[in-house]
Amino acid sequence: xxxxxxxxxxxxxxxxxxxxxxxxxxxxxxxMALKQSCETEVSPxxxxxxxxxxxxxxxxxxxxxxxxxxxxxxxxxxxxGQDVHISGGEFNTAVLEGVRQGYCExxxxxxxxxxxxxxxxxxxxxxxxxxxxxxxxxxxxxIMVLPxxxxxxxxxxxxxxxxxxxxxxxxELVVETVRQAGGAPCPPLVIGVGIGATFEKAAMMAKKVLxxxxxxxxxxxxxxxxxxxxxxxxxRLGIGPLGTGGSTTALRVHAASYPCHIASLPVAVNLQCHxxxxxxxxx
Amino acid sequence: xxxxxxxxxxxxxxxxxxxxxxxxxxxxxxxxxxxHRRMHYALxxxxxxxxxxxxxxxxxxxxxxxxPGRVIGSCGPTTSKRMDKYTPLLIEHGTKxxxxxxxxxxxxxxxxxxxxxxYLVTFGGAGAYLSKCVKEAEVAAYADLGxxxxxxxxxxxxxxxxxxxxxxxxxxxxxxARYSRxxxxxxx
Numbered sequence: 001x002x003x004x005x006x007x008x009x010x011x012x013x014x015x016x017x018x019x020x021x022x023x024x025x026x027x028x029x030x031x032m033a034l035k036q037s038c039e040t041e042v043s044p045x046x047x048x049x050x051x052x053x054x055x056x057x058x059x060x061x062x063x064x065x066x067x068x069x070x071x072x073x074x075x076x077x078x079x080x081g082q083d084v085h086i087s088g089g090e091f092n093t094a095v096l097e098g099v100r101q102g103y104c105e106x107x108x109x110x111x112x113x114x115x116x117x118x119x120x121x122x123x124x125x126x127x128x129x130x131x132x133x134x135x136x137x138x139x140x141x142x143i144m145v146l147p148x149x150x151x152x153x154x155x156x157x158x159x160x161x162x163x164x165x166x167x168x169x170x171x172e173l174v175v176e177t178v179r180q181a182g183g184a185p186c187p188p189l190v191i192g193v194g195i196g197a198t199f200e201k202a203a204m205m206a207k208k209v210l211x212x213x214x215x216x217x218x219x220x221x222x223x224x225x226x227x228x229x230x231x232x233x234x235x236r237l238g239i240g241p242l243g244t245g246g247s248t249t250a251l252r253v254h255a256a257s258y259p260c261h262i263a264s265l266p267v268a269v270n271l272q273c274h275x276x277x278x279x280x281x282x283x
Numbered sequence: 284x285x286x287x288x289x290x291x292x293x294x295x296x297x298x299x300x301x302x303x304x305x306x307x308x309x310x311x312x313x314x315x316x317x318x319h320r321r322m323h324y325a326l327x328x329x330x331x332x333x334x335x336x337x338x339x340x341x342x343x344x345x346x347x348x349x350x351p352g353r354v355i356g357s358c359g360p361t362t363s364k365r366m367d368k369y370t371p372l373l374i375e376h377g378t379k380x381x382x383x384x385x386x387x388x389x390x391x392x393x394x395x396x397x398x399x400x401x402y403l404v405t406f407g408g409a410g411a412y413l414s415k416c417v418k419e420a421e422v423a424a425y426a427d428l429g430x431x432x433x434x435x436x437x438x439x440x441x442x443x444x445x446x447x448x449x450x451x452x453x454x455x456x457x458x459x460a461r462y463s464r465x466x467x468x469x470x471x
Contacts, residue, residue: 043462045304045444049406052442056412060357069347069357069410069430107356109347109430120317122429151362151384151407182455184362184385186407238463242407243385244444245458275408 004081004139006283008089011141014281015098018145019074020106022279023066026057029214030251030276037188037241037248046246050188053241053274064106067275071108072147074099074129077208081138092131099145100125111150132204144211144280152189152273155181158203161265167226170195170267175233177269178250183243186273189250190214191234193227194268197258206270209254211278218255227253241274251276287443290338291379296401299445301452305403306440311340311382312423315361317431319369326372333424334433337377343384345430346420347410355420355436357410360384363402367391374398382443386455395447403443404454416441 031054038050060067076095086094103110103126112127113120129145136142157177161169174193181187194205218224231253240246251274260266287295289309299305312334314322322332343363347356363383370381371394379400384407395402405413416438423435446454 043458045302045458046462048304052406052409052412056406056409059415060411063411065350065353065411065414066347066357067411068408069345069359070361071347071357107348107350109345109356111430122431124429149408154362182386183404183407184364186384236464238459238461240458240462242404243459244404244446244454245462247462247464273408 002083003085004083005085005087006141008086008091008094010283011086011091011094012098012101014283015076015095015143015145016102016105018143018279018281019099019102019147020108022145022147022277023071023106023108024064025061026067026275026277027213031057033214033251034274037251041241041246041248043240043246045244046241046248049241049244050248066108067277068149069109070111070149070151071103071126072149072277073112074103074126075146075148075207076129076131077144077146077211078131078133079136079142080133081140082135083139084141095129095131096127099129100127132208141283142280143283144278146207146211146278149273149275152185152271155185156270158199158266158268160199161267163263163265165265167229171226171230171233173267174230174253174269175237177271178234178239179237181271182239185271186275187239187243187250188241188248188274190272190276191230191250191253192270192272193230193253193255194270195255195257196260197266198260199266201258202266202268203270205256205258206268209256210270210272210276212254214252214276220257223255223257227255289340289380291340293399296379296399296449299401299448300450301445301448301454302457303445305443305445307443308439308441310435310437311342313342313344313346313434313436315343315345315431316365317428318425318433319366321425323369323372326376336373338379339377340380340382341373341378342382342436346434347430349420353414355414355417358414358417359410360405360407363387370394374400387447392447392451392453396449396451399449401445401449402447404446405441405443413441
């Protein structure tokens with residue numbers, strides 16, 4: 001297999017584009033999920049909130065302003081084909097520069113601060129992003145940006161459950177996380193659940209599944225029943241759209257699992273607000 | 284739909300009950316974590332703060348930058364709970380209305396009730412929609428904080444819902460109880 005050259009400057013350009021696209025354009029899958037829940041929501045205030053969110057999405061798309069003032073931490077998932085060579089610059093710099101250009105040119109909010117427990121000084125260009133890179137077969141470079149707002153991220157959690165725990169304990173953890181979060185993470189939520197692996201990989205899985213389209217079933221069919229079960233329980237909590245009561249507390253539960261140590265059962269719950277933003281590009 | 288004009292009088296606020304949907308018009312100050320920390324520090328140390336809080340409204344919000352031709356960028360609420368440790372002192376200094384999203388702690392609820400102030404919620408994640416209700420925006424203080432500066436904004440028909448009224452009414456408790464079909468536990 002011949003090595004394919006990809007210019008670093010192209011990576012920068014493409015990342016800048018998907019940063020703005022993700023912040024201006026809510027995906028059709030997320031929009032459809034909001035429209036469907038607007039029809040089934042039992043609370044009048046909840047229906048009002050959902051219809052405002054639907055209108056918000058069309059204003060953002062048409063007028064090219066961010067769906068939400070919190071344009072997030074730029075979380076970037078990279079799948080780098082092993083037959084790709086990046087030329088004309090360093091990969092990490094190209095990614096960082098893409099985020100900087102996207103956030104500055106798109107009038108997106110810059111929310112990153114350095115010295116997080118000290119002066120908390122804004123970096124003024126929303127860098128650095130948080131980048132997760134995976135080497136995969138092939139000669140393509142796939143990049144997904146998932147702007148992650150602080151409100152929902154703050155309500156996320158990770159727990160190290162016991163090996164003897166099962167679907168009920170895992171479900172209870174997710175439901176309790178959502179209950180305690182209430183209206184703060186901007187429901188209706190997409191709930192990412194990472195089950196197994198290790199402390200950090202469970203959290204990573206819980207984040208990455210937030211990029212799965214809402215109309216795509218889980219490719220791991222063994223998790224479909226769990227996702228459905230948790231979704232039903234969460235939607236019985238009564239929290240509703242934006243926490244002001246109702247039957248739509250979450251739109252979807254997305255789970256992923258991975259083998260783990262005989263002593264462990266890590267479970268991470270990553271909450272995503274209704275503004276389920278992500279955009280991807282394949283180079 | 285009720286109307287609330289800012290700055291609000293005590294009489295205006297007495298009429299409002301948890302669950303009331305409102306259209307707000309008038310002037311409010313934005314402040315989020317960093318501006319709260321600064322104001323709180325100043326007030327605790329007997330120093331002046333750069334805005335007069337008496338009778339005013341604070342909106343927990345840090346906007347995205349205004350593109351050319353717009354008054355403001357996206358401008359929805361941030362999570363109110365993070366301001367909880369600062370709010371009672373700001374209320375003591377006269378803040379009448381606070382606006383954000385999500386539930387708050389018991390001590391904030393009590394401080395609001397005690398001083399006849401109210402907490403409103405608006406639509407989280409609808410920052411593009413809400414930007415249409417903002418007619419003027421300028422930095423009022425702490426300009427070095429950027430998006431976290433205190434902004435003076437004038438709104439017209441800005442939608443909000445009364446979350447905590449001055450009588451102890453709580454929108455979240457009322458509504459969650461109404462729509463909760465169980466404790467969420469599997470056996471229910």
